[in-house]
């Protein structure tokens with residue numbers, strides 16, 4: 292059995308697990324990546340735009356795939372829309388500065404993208420000294436962690452047991468194993484998680500490119516606020532190669548306390564005047580739902596390591612929500628990379644104890660992951676002000692309506708338009724001032 296012992300077992304073949312496994316295999320470690328789905332990513336749901344350089348650094352092969360990439364489109368146009376029941380106002384930014392590799396963001400369909408990541412892990416394994424002894428095992432569900440003398444030293448899947456010096460828990464938000472060893476609270480409060488629902492609508496590619504004014508591989512991401520009937524959350528629309536991903540992310544606590552259903556909210560979003568025409572000519576081909584951490588730093592365990600194990604990605608609650616987008620995949624990948632680097636160090640020291648694996652948390656604290664999460668916690672609380680989900684989008688649209696209105700009456704000056712809109716809203720000038728100061732300080 293000692294011969295079969297792995298340096299590291301990674302539980303979960305999502306973006307976090309694949310990133311960790313790739314770094315470990317590239318550094319000649321003997322690994323086992325275990326995924327319960329039919330292939331890595333087969334069960335994964337994401338909106339999803341994968342932001343920043345992290346994926347390009349861990350998987351440099353991405354640069355050689357531009358003719359037929361595993362991602363969908365690079366995002367060089369960002370839109371943020373404020374919706375009221377019958378109108379919407381958008382901030383729209385497009386730049387050629389986002390046209391170059393490593394792209395600022397790429398849209399991905401996870402089942403395809405994560406599958407490619409898994410294949411890259413297999414290629415790295417094949418080039419390592421452990422080509423015959425390291426594996427990517429799919430359709431294997433890890434049921435339990437093996438613990439001896441208080442140290443995690445392997446996994447159990449059905450009748451099979453596999454030993455390792457260390458385990459990386461990359462099992463996603465439904466973190467049963469992580470909770471079983473006390474790294475995550477046994478019951479995660481509903482206020483820390485949201486439910487994401489997503490539809491994929493397919494089009495003829497030329498039609499899609501004409502509809503969204505796309506040239507070549509470029510794509511657009513559009514986030515929406517005010518489309519959730521006052522419930523914490525927002526909407527998204529991302530262009531893929533010949534489809535769009537469209538959906539809502541809704542705070543579970545708020546949703547539970549409301550009388551709304553997810554399906555009605557999604558139908559009403561799709562029926563909105565600025566969405567409905569976009570769906571014409573498309574066909575809904577996929578529907579999925581998944582839970583996602585809301586991005587509250589309080590959900591992140593104080594300690595992300597124990598004797599023989601570390602936790603990464605959604606299982607650790609590592610999601611950044613600044614209001615203009617959700618960043619979960621890049622944080623998951625970066626945490627996977629930092630965990631792998633800490634484990635490579637631990638192997639050199641032959642020490643996989645808690646004290647040694649603490650270096651993972653130290654590394655993560657020094658990386659953009661924890662720096663951004665700490666710096667933007669104020670922003671998280673700012674955008675989770677309940678007024679942001681209805682009253683402010685309504686106010687903005689009421690102002691814009693009068694700004695553009697030509698009704699044969701004497702035109703109003705902007706200050707009078709704003710005064711009228713505020714007087715007619717449920718917001719006071721004090722609310723506006725408080726919000727402006729909070730926004731200024733936190734964003």
Ligand SMILES: Cc1cc2nc3c(=O)[nH]c(=O)nc-3n(C[C@H](O)[C@H](O)[C@H](O)COP(=O)(O)OP(=O)(O)OC[C@H]3O[C@@H](n4cnc5c(N)ncnc54)[C@H](O)[C@@H]3O)c2cc1C
Nearest residue numbers: 303305306307327338339340433463487604605619620623
């Ligand atoms: C609707 C929606 C939209 C989103 N939009 C974006 C976006 O635009 N940009 C962004 O960056 N993020 C987005 N996110 C968040 C992002 O999807 C997550 O942060 C990211 O997927 C986390 O990656 P992960 O590898 O930690 O977990 P996951 O992607 O959930 O992967 C976990 C893997 O572990 C496997 N697994 C779990 N338990 C076991 C077990 N016991 N045994 C074996 N395998 C197991 C699962 O099958 C899965 O493959 C979105 C999320 C949702 C729900």
